[in-house]
Each structure stands twice: as C-alpha cells, then as structure tokens.
Amino acid sequence: MRRPRYTLLFLSGVLLVVALAGVLSILIWSFFAPPDIQNALVRGTVVLLILFLGILVIRYVVLLWLGYLQHVEQAMSPEEERRAAPAMLPPVSVLIPAYNEGLVIQDAIRSVLRLDYPRLEILVIDDGSTDDTAARAAAMEGRHGKAVVRVISKANAGKAAALNTGIALARYPFVCCIDGDSTLAPGSLRATMRHFRDPRVAAVAGNVKVENRRNLWSRLQALEYIEGLNMPRRAQGFLRAVNIIPGPIGVFRREVLRSLGGYDSDTFAEDADLTLKILTHGYRIEYAPDAIAYTEAPETLMGLLRQRYRWTRGILQAIGKRRSALLSSKTDVAVWLSVAMMLFEAVLWPFMNVVGNLFFIGIFLAFDAGAYVVSWWLLLTLLDVAAALHTVAIEGEDLSLVPLAVIYRFFFILFIDVAKLLASVEEALKLEMTWGKLERVGRPA
Numbered sequence: 001m002r003r004p005r006y007t008l009l010f011l012s013g014v015l016l017v018v019a020l021a022g023v024l025s026i027l028i029w030s031f032f033a034p035p036d037i038q039n040a041l042v043r044g045t046v047v048l049l050i051l052f053l054g055i056l057v058i059r060y061v062v063l064l065w066l067g068y069l070q071h072v073e074q075a076m077s078p079e080e081e082r083r084a085a086p087a088m089l090p091p092v093s094v095l096i097p098a099y100n101e102g103l104v105i106q107d108a109i110r111s112v113l114r115l116d117y118p119r120l121e122i123l124v125i126d127d128g129s130t131d132d133t134a135a136r137a138a139a140m141e142g143r144h145g146k147a148v149v150r151v152i153s154k155a156n157a158g159k160a161a162a163l164n165t166g167i168a169l170a171r172y173p174f175v176c177c178i179d180g181d182s183t184l185a186p187g188s189l190r191a192t193m194r195h196f197r198d199p200r201v202a203a204v205a206g207n208v209k210v211e212n213r214r215n216l217w218s219r220l221q222a223l224e225y226i227e228g229l230n231m232p233r234r235a236q237g238f239l240r241a242v243n244i245i246p247g248p249i250g251v252f253r254r255e256v257l258r259s260l261g262g263y264d265s266d267t268f269a270e271d272a273d274l275t276l277k278i279l280t281h282g283y284r285i286e287y288a289p290d291a292i293a294y295t296e297a298p299e300t301l302m303g304l305l306r307q308r309y310r311w312t313r314g315i316l317q318a319i320g321k322r323r324s325a326l327l328s329s330k331t332d333v334a335v336w337l338s339v340a341m342m343l344f345e346a347v348l349w350p351f352m353n354v355v356g357n358l359f360f361i362g363i364f365l366a367f368d369a370g371a372y373v374v375s376w377w378l379l380l381t382l383l384d385v386a387a388a389l390h391t392v393a394i395e396g397e398d399l400s401l402v403p404l405a406v407i408y409r410f411f412f413i414l415f416i417d418v419a420k421l422l423a424s425v426e427e428a429l430k431l432e433m434t435w436g437k438l439e440r441v442g443r444p445a
Contacts, residue, residue, distance in 0.1 A: 008393035012064070015386035019057050022379045049356050053379060056349075060383050064390050067234030071394055074237075074289065088193045091119040092251070094176045095166035097159050098124060101180030102131040104296065109140050111183035113147055116190055120147040123166045128156025133180070159247075160263035160270040167254060167262050175254050181296045182248040183211065191290035192251040202256040202283035203275075205233060205242045206249030206291035207395075217304060220412045221297040223401045227387045227408075230289070230395070232341055237287025241279060241338040244272045244315075249293035256283060267321060268433065269314025272342075276318055279335045280325035289395065305419040312423035313433060315346050347424050350417035357414065381409040 094112050098105050105124065112122050124137040137151045154165055163177055174196070176189060192204040207230055210222035229246075236242045245252075250271070260277055267273045278285060298304040319339065325331065326339055360373040388405040392398070426433070 008389045012386040012390035012393070015382050015389070016057065016061055016064070019060075019379050019382040019386065022375065022382070049352070049359065049376070052352050052356070053376070056380075057383065059344075060387055063231055063235045064387065066238045067231055067391075067394065070234045070238035070287065071289070088197055089118055089190070090174055090193070091121070091172040092117065092174045092176055092189060092193075093166070093170035093172040093254070094120060094122045094178065094189075095163055095170065096122065096124045096178055096180055096182075097127055097162035097166065098129065098133050098137065098180035099127040099156065099159070099162075100129045100131045100133060102129070102133045102136050104181045105133050105137050106140060107183055108178065108180055109137065109149060112178075113144050113149075114186050115184060115188065116186045118146060119172075120189075121171055122147055122149045123169060124149070124151045125162040125166045126151060126153045127159065127162040128154065158265050160265040163270075164262040167257050170254055173254050174251060175257065176249070176251045177247070178249055178293060179247045179295065182293045184249065185292040185294075188249060188288075188291040188293065189251070192288045195286045195288060196251075196253070198284065200282075200284045201240070201286055202278050203245055203250060203252045203285045204291070205237070205245040205285060205287050206251070206293050207233075207287075207289045208246045208248045208293050208295055210297045211294035212296050212299065215299055216407075217301060218297050218299050219401065220404055220408055221304070222398075223388060223404050223408055224412070224416075225297075226395055226397055226401070227384070227391045227405075231387060231391050232345070233287050234289065234394075236338050236341065237289075239334040239338060240284040240286055241332070241334040242285040242287050243275060243279070243338040243342045244269075245275045245285065246293070247271050248295045249291055251291075267314050267317040268310050269318050272315050273318035273321065276322045276326070276339070279338070280322055280328075280331060282330075282332075301415065305415065308416050308419045309423045310433070312346050312420045313427045315342060316424060316427045319343065346420060350420040350424070353414065353417045354421050377410065381406055384409045384413075 096105070096108055096112075098108075101108070109122060109124065112120065126134040126137060134151065134153050137149075141149050141151050143149075150169075152165060152169060154162065166177075167175060174193070176192075178184065188206060192206065195201050195204045208225055210218055210225055213219045213222050233242055233244075256278065260274075260281060263270045263274050264277075275285060298307055319326070319342065326336070356376060360376050364373045384405040385402065388402045388408075392402055
C-alpha cells in the first residue's frame, strides 16, 4: 500500500478514536450537568441520544474494519490475476433496459463495447420509449468485433418487465444488468467473474460512482456513493450478503434468475427486492469494488429528494414483502445483519438524526446548552470525515471530496434524512405513490 493511502487510513482511525472519546466525555458530563439542565426528561433524552451516537461510532468502526478486510481479501497480485483470468471468462449477456434514454443510450452501449472481455452480447430493451431511444440504439445494432448488439422493442411495462424480457432472450449463462444511463469501466466485467468460482454465489454487485460531478449537489452525491453506499457494501461483501445489487451494475447467474422468477414489478425498488429474494433462497451475493459503473446523479435538490423518497419506500416495500422469509430460522445470520443495516439506514438513523437535531436546537433555545449542540454536530462531522478519508483512500478517489464531508453532515444528510423519514411515514400509511423519472442532462462533450 502506498504511503499517502496508508496515512489517510491512519488519520481516519485517529478521528474515530477521538469521536469515541468525545461520546464518552459528553456522556459522563451529562450526568453532572449544570443545574439549569437538571430536568430528568432533558437529561434522559440527552443520555439516550449520546448512547445512540456511541452505537453509531461502533457501527462506523465495524463497517470500516469489515470493508478493509474485504479490500485485503479481494486484492490479487498481477500473477494471481493472470492465473485466474483464463479459468473464468464465460460469455456474458449485457442487458440494458431503457425508457426515454435517448441522450445517453449510445454512451452506455459504447462503454460495453469497450469492455476488456472476450465474448459478449448486448441486449437493449426499449421499454416503449416516447423519445428517440430505440432509433439511437438501432443505429448501433450488429456485430462489433467480440460483441453483438441487439435491440428489442416492447410496450411500456416498467424496468422489471424489461429486464425479464432480456433474461428470457439472453443466450449466455451469465447476465450483466446495467441502467440506460450507466457507463462501465473497461475492466468491470472481468473483475466480477472470479467471484463466481464459488457455486454458492448467485450474483455480484459492482461499484457505482457519480459521473456528472458538475455542481455541489452532484459532488456531494459522489462523496455519498463512496462513503455512504460503498462503505456498507464492502462490509456486506465480506459477509457475502450484499443487501442491494445496484441497478447500474449487477452480474447474475442466468439460471438462478430464471429459477426465482426474475424481477418483480410490485415494489419501487426492484433491485433491492431481487437481492432479498436471492439471499432468502440461500444464495450468496458478493461485491466487486473494481467493477465500476458511472451513473448520472440528480443535479437539483428536488430531483435528489424525489429519488431518495422512492428508494426508501421501495426498500421498505421489499423488506415487508420478504419479512416471513427474513424471520425464518433457516435464514443465515449474515443475511439478518445485512437487512438490519438496510433498516438502520432507511428508518432508524434518519429518525434519530432528525429528532436529535430538533431536540438539541430545542434545549439550546430553552436552556442555553450550546455545548450539547456543538458537541453533537462536531462528533457526527468527525465520523463523516473519518469515513471519507478511509473510503477515498481505499478507492483511490479524488481527495478534494474529503472536505465536503463537513457540508455533507451539516446540510446534505439532513435533507436526505427528512426525505427518508417522510417516505417511511407515508409507506406506513400506505399512501399512493407513482414512479418518478430522472430527467437526463447528458454527459459533457
């Protein structure tokens, strides 16, 4: 490991220790609080929130440690990579479902054609687009050296139905599902295939990164994908129980998908639902951090909040749908842990974060207890900076993203958590919702 990367990992560990020490200090201090905040209810709530913060510190430590173990476990020397490569490179069908992706569909196809892989077929499933998606994809049909591009047009029925059409028509034993706005790094597919040497592995999740880092919102999402999404996914990969195979890149055994009935259309998070279906049937799902897909993230606050609202409700729908299987005594402990992480991120942490901020603002105004407010936010920011340093170092990412961890904590995550909290309430009340479509802006020339 190079020295700069080692230094960042070391600094992230120091910040985690400081955060833990801060939690303990505030917890002790709260028992000896000044007379003006001796109210039992206030003190009890403060202690509860600080204990929750302690749990959060432990969560960060566990996720970062398991993620580091996964990083070490997956690292292969060039010689090991050469020995493994010829043994596991079967032909793969790449499925690209597309609905009104005219601005980006050709970029997606070209990125697959550039893959460092010996034999491919590319199936573009046009799901009744009303723009020029089908025409732009059809312009690239035919043989391109190692790959053949085919375009299938069908009536609009949603992404799940489009993917099931592709699975049914795919010719090869492995399928790689990507989104219509995704572009893949050249080594992505090769990086996933060595995981399938274990016959218990039914799918491999890839590493999603934000491509359009044009403004503050998209740059904050770039940090969120690295820290907030890929950090847990690395830990889950070590447990062989990744809880969401992302839409921009996931590779599957075709026979497993067919035996399980493919994707379902009754949730707003078909990727999460399929993942839980695979896990509850006893299969393993691994994570390939070198299988990189770039995606177009929302560039406006409202677009971002609508996306996270839909994700949260879809995840809760998927968990509710699979609850009997998840509660079965036959379910592996690693699957329970993975789903617990999902619930924590979707419901528990957003609730505690929003309530904690409101509570500390309240006691600050009522009791002039500014130390609690500052300490709460400072410790949360320390956790995010530590996680940003660690994950940026592990992934060899842009160091300029690390300072954004301060804004990430103070503003970005709070906005996201409010959207998640509202989504959780509305899902509990079973309020009607509809699909939202992110308006594409295309990639810079």
